[in-house]
Amino acid sequence: MSLFQGNGLACWRGEIPVFEDLDFAADAGEALWLAGPNGSGKSSLLRLMAGLLEPVDGVIAWGGAPIAADREAHRARLRYLGHLDAVKPHLSVAENLRFWAEYWDAPHNTVAPALERVGLARLREAAGRRLSAGQRRRLALARLLLAPAALWLLDEPTAALDSDGIALFSELVAECRARGGIVVFSSHEVLALPDVRRLALEGIAA
């Protein structure tokens, strides 16, 4: 019975079954790597974990209590990073991050260090639409640094990142785990992270 776990999960997208009877479990400080071919349901599972999707079957529980019971609490404890970077093209890099800080009630003074950390300090004033793919991804990663969260749900966090970026990501994961946070991430490339649990999805050959 671990801190964050799901049992017998079934997920449908549209009218199509993605996976059925899937279990996962993660304890404080653990990292879970979702691996699987395209369309096997990694993103779907992460959306289930975040509560953005409802499982057709099964329950996801945090500390024993189903997340459906108290959505506000679950939302408050997690950070989600999807395929899309949620960067506003017409806001500057700093404005983009500052908005999320305000929106999540994170202290203002976390913005500058976060940008520094992901290597975007130089582009602080640049408009979002001027960012390159990897720079945009880095800005998305910076959101994770605004406030410590107990649960990180990251969908291909290293997509478009260069080698430094990947190194940075590993550091972030390590720190989060050291804090006792749980990190669930999907990725196609094998990342050099210490003792990650690997959860392989095959998807349903429909």
Next chain:
Amino acid sequence: MSLFQGNGLACWRGEIPVFEDLDFAADAGEALWLAGPNGSGKSSLLRLMAGLLEPVDGVIAWGGAPIAADREAHRARLRYLGHLDAVKPHLSVAENLRFWAEYWDAPHNTVAPALERVGLARLREAAGRRLSAGQRRRLALARLLLAPAALWLLDEPTAALDSDGIALFSELVAECRARGGIVVFSSHEVLALPDVRRLALEGIAA
């Protein structure tokens, strides 16, 4: 003096210099791998090669003639694949691809095989917005198969692709090169492709 080459290229985005005095050259059947950190100008260079951007300085030439001299011809000979997949969410997978076939005057009967090849045959009727990240990327790759082109410009073609997808991509590249085509692609991960030239960009430390 190679088939496709650029000399003394300088590129600015917005009011900012990206790179200066950059040369590249590729002959029929060769592959050029653009490597470099985030923001070093890989995408920008590919857009220059495609004619989507104007170099501030220097010339890009095909067969000795600057591409600026005959844009129609250059456009007709190349296929470009950007960070964005150009998939219409409200069109089905087949409709998406069929449109590009019609638009580029490619024979209709190339659509089905192309989908088959990238492994989307099963999702032929699915709406574009139901595709997963990797499936969308595969659909973008399928556009390359509609008609043989002399020049492929691919921006992180393997982003979001699983291992099969990457294998597929290597095959496609090999075939294109066998046809005498030129393949220029950017990528952060090291792909197992036989004898590719590597062009490293550092970008300008501004």
Next chain:
Amino acid sequence: MSGFFALVRRDLRLGLRQGVDALVVVLFFLVAGALFPFAIGPEPERLSHLAGGIALTVAALAALLSLDRLYQTDYEDGSLDQLALSPLPLELLALAKALAHWLLTGLPLLIAAPILGLILRLPEAGYGPLLLSLALSTPILSLLGGLGAALVLGARRGGVLITFLILPLYVPVLVLGAAGLDAGLGVGGTDPWLVLGGLDIAALALTPWATAAALRGAQV
């Protein structure tokens, strides 16, 4: 709650990146309104009769022009997921969006209306009623519009259909606004405004919930 205002501020900033933008919105009403005389002639008495209807038409136009973007962009660039994953309830999110939309379309119209009245030769007595009608009807346009925008998000057939049930709801609002003008000019009673006020409260109370539901529906 701070999230609420943060969101309103962000949408305003996105809408009014620079001072210019705010001005553009106001001018937009003048241009659109000034179009009518060219089609129906410059005779003052004629224009003065139409001024109210013109103003309301332009109001509806402004409300609709920016609507489909209200949630669409956030939906497409992934911001909506992030917005939904915050302690702020979706109902308040919907309210914040509608408020920002009104500040970007309704308020400028109120500012532009007097000038419009001037060039359309609105009689002195007409200004008060015009402003009152606009002030009462534009909020509903934004609230209902927000609901419509949320419904078409997933763009599943259903959403589209319901939108066509939503848009006609504009009619009574605008009609009441127009009626209010006549009332102000002493043609009828003043009740249209009372009804409008009632609708305002109803919309304020109901649409956020409906919108929130629609947004959850889009997450399939």
Next chain:
Amino acid sequence: MSGFFALVRRDLRLGLRQGVDALVVVLFFLVAGALFPFAIGPEPERLSHLAGGIALTVAALAALLSLDRLYQTDYEDGSLDQLALSPLPLELLALAKALAHWLLTGLPLLIAAPILGLILRLPEAGYGPLLLSLALSTPILSLLGGLGAALVLGARRGGVLITFLILPLYVPVLVLGAAGLDAGLGVGGTDPWLVLGGLDIAALALTPWATAAALRGAQV
């Protein structure tokens, strides 16, 4: 050339798929038009005289509703790059886009116009001229609109800005269209329509180039 029709077909399919745009346009057209009887007070004779002009103006405003989407979506999802990288010249691309826009907005407006005519009690003799004026003026609106949409590509507040840019340029068309109405009602000669036709041709010949230039500018 086949690319041209492929693009038109695609845009039509997308427009009808999403469904919203075209119908919102028509609904706005009818709703806004329907406002005026209340605004003017329904005295038939005055109304019928204005009906045509109102219909023309409201049609112009309605056609603006779906404009900012014309290039924006293709721009954001990367399709525009692909479209630009084909043998089809950008000028023809612009033409195809404008044609699709007209088929999705101008044509439905023509079909809806008689209904509005009924609402506004347009006299029998007025229908022919109204349709003719609409048929001659809406294409220019789509062409100018396409230019506007290309100009504001990547700008903030697209919709409002387009309107603001386009309408002053559109005034001559509106004037001529209205003049056509009166001519039809036997006030003057029929030359307004000839001039309008001339403007149609001029717009058809010139706007695609301007639009193509604007699209190239967007590739910064």
Next chain:
Amino acid sequence: MSGSAFHRFANPRRFLRLADATMPWLAGLTVLGFAVGLYLALWASPPDYQQGETVRIMYVHVPAAWIAMFAYCWVGAASAASLIWRHPLADVAAEAAAPVGAAFTLLALVSGSLWGRPMWGAYWVWDARLTSFLLLFFLYLGHWALLNAFDDPQRGRRSAAILAVVGLINVPIIKFSVDWWNTLHQPESVFKMGGPSIDPSMLRPLFVMALSCQVYFFLVTFMRMKAMLLEARRQNALYRVPRAQAVARRTAESGRA
């Protein structure tokens, strides 16, 4: 064209030299002209027999109107030049002159409508000329709004230039159609603007004022152009980078990369 070209080629020493040389003279002429003109207009010219003192508005109004129209042609021409020859100086010329022209248009509108109050008993009348001026004002504002609607200035310049040229083609059409529209629906204004003959005693101050406004236009435009060019040059220096540092190392090794 890529945004940078503006900086790379914006090196118009010749223009700057010319501007520095002429501006003192322009400034002097402006002051002198307005002094004389206003004196003639306000004191040394008789009140109109039918308009009384209000006629003096004309000395502001008409010159403003003339310059407003001239300025739009200037902007349109400069924009066309920038689109054809891609010379950044043309961009600057258009961008610098537009607000000045807009200001004169506004002046004509305001002075006109102030004039209209006593003449027509209303601040605004849908008189043909007034209307076409209102539209001209909208064109100016559209141009200005477009210039400022983008995060990337170069993009704004390009769009605005295209709009200005299209507008230039369209202005005569607008003028013609509006006049026609106005005669179509008989205007209720009895007063004909620019009545048949204006008395010489009124013409002299009118022309002095017109000339002063013209000079003033050039003065302000040149000043704005100069400021913009210096700013561009400053940024340009900001981004100049030693070539050596910029050269990308090319490691062409065959075999597995």
